[in-house]
Amino acid sequence: MSTIVSVDTQDVRFPTSLHLDGSDAMNPDPDYSAAYVTVRTDSTDGLEGHAFVFTIGRGNDVQVAAIDALRGHFVGADVETLLSDMGGVHRALIRDSQLRWLGPEKGVMHMAIGAVVNALWDLRAKRAGQPLWQHLAGLSPEEIVSLVDFRYLTDALTPGEALQILRRAEPGRAERIADLTAVGYPAYTTSPGWLGYSDEKLDRLCRAAVADGFPLIKLKVGADVDDDVRRLRIARDAVGPDFPLAIDANQRWDVADAIRWVNTLAEFQLAWIEEPTSPDDILGHAAIAAAVAPVRVATGEHAQNRIIFKQLLQADGMQVMQIDASRVGGINENIANLLLAAKFDAPVCPHAGGVGLCEAVQHLSMFDYVAVSGTMDGRMIEYVDHLHEHFVTPTRVVGGRYQAPVAPGAGTEMWPASLDVYTWRGAHPSVTV
């Protein structure tokens, strides 16, 4: 028997805007940040749960306040009771009748719930002595189904259908675990394509990405169409005619703009157009997808919950699903998203980058491969080579592939020294020095 003794938060911000890393058409000056949470218990094992919500600077304090508002649900609670009923914990938070008004199931409050849920998963995986992906992949189909809140999903996916999907993937789990451990999971890179980079840097980084073994490169677009044509030409020349190039507009366009702009870029034979318009616009995505085919529409990093993903799939507005580790209500809701993707046969290519998103989301893709979709075909995880050094168990990407984590936990624990140096005190350390 052990008890949760504290749920502590920290407002952590990195001064990334000083270098234009991460700049795109909608986010010219992000300061990659984490509203970070640590769950501590009185157990003699000394294990802690760590997780965060990723933000891009201002407002990270609001996100921290939202996590703080959940503290009362946990401090003093029995650890074993909570960790043995993660479906119940998730549902109780999502359905808190007063907090629900602040969303429902979206924005700051929903992401806060996700962070706390994820911290408990980190703790649970550490107590089991397993990396999270493997811990989840060891659950029975019935246990996995019990983690999901099917409210508002049953017109597209019932618990019975979810069980069928999971049972279909049960044979071969051991082989796929061995496979993952041997060869890892495909990564793609966005590092060459930020808008703030020079043409020379774009060319150089594209060539380096191909040499490094990445199977796809993504470029930010949407600020100026002539610039986009020039930069795509540089990238296409650098990588050759058949190498997959994708583009990302970061919600810059209205529907008609998106269709016109993407079709203007048809010569570059793009693998996908990502976030062409508002992430809330199901019907807009469907209209765009129909008009720019065979270019596929990818979205999801700002999809607020499983209900949006459900509709994007129902309306054929999204051909590539890009889940994000810290946008929705935690690992439980992302399991719902993976099951929806499997039902609709859509490849999941998670959003990552930022702070710790690579570390977190790789576990979901690997769990998907072992226990849900059972395939890596057409799947890959975004990779950006920023800020990994602040994590206790950083991602390892070798030859364009994420290596399967072996350390216990969810990968979301930061070094105490990093937390200390980058805790926000009203100015960036590099500015105050």
Added chain:
Amino acid sequence: MSTIVSVDTQDVRFPTSLHLDGSDAMNPDPDYSAAYVTVRTDSTDGLEGHAFVFTIGRGNDVQVAAIDALRGHFVGADVETLLSDMGGVHRALIRDSQLRWLGPEKGVMHMAIGAVVNALWDLRAKRAGQPLWQHLAGLSPEEIVSLVDFRYLTDALTPGEALQILRRAEPGRAERIADLTAVGYPAYTTSPGWLGYSDEKLDRLCRAAVADGFPLIKLKVGADVDDDVRRLRIARDAVGPDFPLAIDANQRWDVADAIRWVNTLAEFQLAWIEEPTSPDDILGHAAIAAAVAPVRVATGEHAQNRIIFKQLLQADGMQVMQIDASRVGGINENIANLLLAAKFDAPVCPHAGGVGLCEAVQHLSMFDYVAVSGTMDGRMIEYVDHLHEHFVTPTRVVGGRYQAPVAPGAGTEMWPASLDVYTWRGAHPSVTV
């Protein structure tokens, strides 16, 4: 020339859960609350701007923190510059590249933007010496169009189309202002229909509502179908066969449940079914609307922004639009919503109740009547007789009609004594006494 000297916030909570007023299938124990904001200037006129986000208790502190995060945008700014460009102020907040990540345009951060925008409108109307509805109705079509952010709307509504709508309503503005001043605007009542009330109280309040002149009564449903049949029978017996009765499920159902449940209640010839399912589920609303016709689907109090309203109209998932004064990004975004409704010829019947929502939203309906739709046909504003005594200029509903406000401002200023007594200090005053 004057300057904004402070943007102060207060966490105000009323212990409404002690009386079961406001209980429904999803919100059994709301404590009606306001994350309240006061904008003060150094002008000798002594005028202040007041507004709030309505919440139902826990998390009101998070909502306050979000408003606090916007303070830096305003303190020290020139008042006349801000108030003369409310479209620019609104767009600058919505498009803040770092805060945007926390939504975008949804949840806690978006509602905080709405509160600050609304406080500035309150100040502007007070400085003009006009009630807000009349102040807005005195703007030219071009000025009104300049208030709206058309991003993500142009596939359904362009600025040119908005201008046409507003110009069409320009003749007759003076007559409609006179008409409003003489007869007011229709109200409907939800007071009889809370789930926590006894059958005897339901019967008594229904008869009283008819006698009071209300044109429609709404009942909460969705907890138990047999209870709903019994309560609707009591209500129908009380009001007679032809009186309009509507029902509200507060998002309780999945799509198939909603269709089955509403069709089970067909004998009661309902005016609308409100919030049958998740407010995010555009396609679900469309499926429900098609299956329960001629019962109309009403929704909007939790619609996070204009993009959701746009789609509900495009998909014919909503036949009655229920805007809310404090859910979206303020009066500017609600003007976008009114223009969308006019474009699609949907009646707007705003959500109200809570704390101060009646006081706030009446201005939008009256502005709509004078300058946008030009009609009250099929339109009415929800009315709940709670907590009006805390407002400096409370709504006046007489004979089932909102009387047109005459006091300058947006109606959203609370008495200092109420703010003081109900400021949250960790417990309700009635509990601690």
